[in-house]
Amino acid sequence: MIDASKSIEACAAYYGEEASSMKEYLLNGEKNALALENRGPISFEDNGSLSKSIREAYSKYGFYIFEDVLDQDELEDIKIDLENLRTQFPTGPESLVSADGGPAMNAESKSLTLVWSKPLGDPLGGTELANGRHQVKMFEPEAKDDAPMAVPLILLGSLQFSDACLRTYAHPKLLKVAESINGEDFAPFNEALFIKEPGIGAAVSWHQDGVTHWDSENFDEEIHGFNFMAQVYGSTAVNGVWVVPGTHKVGKIDIKKLVKETGSERIDGAVPIVCNPGDVVICNRQILHGSFPNCGFEPRVTVNFGFHKRSSVIGTQGGGIHSEAQVFDDEIIERRSRSIGYAIEARKIKYPSEKPYSYKPFVDAGKSYQWNQSSREDLKDYNLEDLSI
Numbered sequence: 363m364i365d366a367s368k369s370i371e372a373c374a375a376y377y378g379e380e381a382s383s384m385k386e387y388l389l390n391g392e393k394n395a396l397a398l399e400n401r402g403p404i405s406f407e408d409n410g411s412l413s414k415s416i417r418e419a420y421s422k423y424g425f426y427i428f429e430d431v432l433d434q435d436e437l438e439d440i441k442i443d444l445e446n447l448r449t450q451f452p453t454g455p456e457s458l459v460s461a462d463g464g465p466a467m468n469a470e471s472k473s474l475t476l477v478w479s480k481p482l483g484d485p486l487g488g489t490e491l492a493n494g495r496h497q498v499k500m501f502e503p504e505a506k507d508d509a510p511m512a513v514p515l516i517l518l519g520s521l522q523f524s525d526a527c528l529r530t531y532a533h534p535k536l537l538k539v540a541e542s543i544n545g546e547d548f549a550p551f552n553e554a555l556f557i558k559e560p561g562i563g564a565a566v567s568w569h570q571d572g573v574t575h576w577d578s579e580n581f582d583e584e585i586h587g588f589n590f591m592a593q594v595y596g597s598t599a600v601n602g603v604w605v606v607p608g609t610h611k612v613g614k615i616d617i618k619k620l621v622k623e624t625g626s627e628r629i630d631g632a633v634p635i636v637c638n639p640g641d642v643v644i645c646n647r648q649i650l651h652g653s654f655p656n657c658g659f660e661p662r663v664t665v666n667f668g669f670h671k672r673s674s675v676i677g678t679q680g681g682g683i684h685s686e687a688q689v690f691d692d693e694i695i696e697r698r699s700r701s702i703g704y705a706i707e708a709r710k711i712k713y714p715s716e717k718p719y720s721y722k723p724f725v726d727a728g729k730s731y732q733w734n735q736s737s738r739e740d741l742k743d744y745n746l747e748d749l750s751i
């Protein structure tokens with residue numbers, strides 16, 4: 363485990379009068395997180411379904427940490443892509459050029475690709491963005507004087523910008539988990555990077571994901587799908603996502619009220635998702651979750667990708683957060699699923715001796731994909747059709 367003790371001290375110091383409460387909260391959260399029985403390697407039953415004990419723990423807590431899923435080479439591959447990508451980021455929220463004067467990575471994008479924040483800010487909290495689901499504003503500590511004016515927090519449509527992320531998206535064990543939880547006809551959701559650089563990375567205020575099915579007569583704990591969160595550098599109490607275990611089962615939570623009752627944004631019962639590099643979290647989208655600004659010394663980059671049950675998406679009027687609201691029909695789902703087809707092929711090229719994942723909807727439809735320059739072109743703006751529910 364990463365030793366976050368120095369970061370906990372440094373982070374708490376940003377909280378002024380509340381420094382000692384913050385320090386205690388971070389330390390307690392870390393301790394409570396490590397006491398939960400929800401981490402270990404991915405394992406399957408003989409019939410190929412996810413191990414019963416993992417399934418049960420995931421259902422109980424709403425998240426589970428798969429340890430050591432990405433090996434050193436795969437992590438290195440992602441890091442190299444991230445470093446390259448960073449050099450091609452626009453110089454600021456309104457810019458179309460990167461620092462070297464060339465076109466930024468998203469200069470031609472029609473879709474939303476970067477969400478920016480002031481350093482250590484909370485760009486979503488207390489706003490109407492994303493259907494107002496981020497109901498409260500987190501405390502925004504003052505960043506140091508040398509911090510940039512704006513920092514990228516979320517990169518959307520990541521598969522079009524990073525081949526390494528594309529390959530990880532087709533990790534055969536992870537797709538097998540997706541199949542086990544959402545059925546063999548599982549559908550994609552969206553893919554993103556959450557970027558939390560030390561001393562500047564912004565907060566993601568407390569929220570529950572999911573828009574469309576809270577009042578559904580078929581509501582259950584799985585109806586809004588899940589996210590995989592692959593940790594490139596690991597994650598700690600200071601820079602990681604915090605969750606309130608079990609809240610994925612209880613429906614929509616009045617977060618404003620909860621924070622008022624608690625007397626601060628340090629919600630009772632929450633724990634940080636503590637990971638080593640290469641761990642991949644499965645996190646129920648309905649769980650109450652959020653992350654504090656990264657006032658510590660360790661970076662966090664999460665390679666985030668989610669999946670749904672097909673029945674949650676088909677015929678559903680999209681939630682409008684990650685893409686224009688539209689009714690998702692077979693054609694849109696099939697088109698959006700090409701990301702899975704390209705990813706499996708891209709992964710095959712890099713890992714020829716690995717048994718690739720076989721996606722049942724392609725087998726049934728007799729569809730095959732290739733990964734080449736024209737498929738890369740075809741992925742441009744693919745996230746305009748994220749299956750946002």
Ligand SMILES: O=C(O)CCC(=O)C(=O)O
Pocket residue numbers: 556566571589602603651652653664666
């Ligand atoms: O990574 C974070 O800080 C927030 C992630 C999140 O909200 C999500 O994956 O839904």
Ligand SMILES: [Fe+2]
Pocket residue numbers: 569570571651
């Ligand atoms: Fe979220």
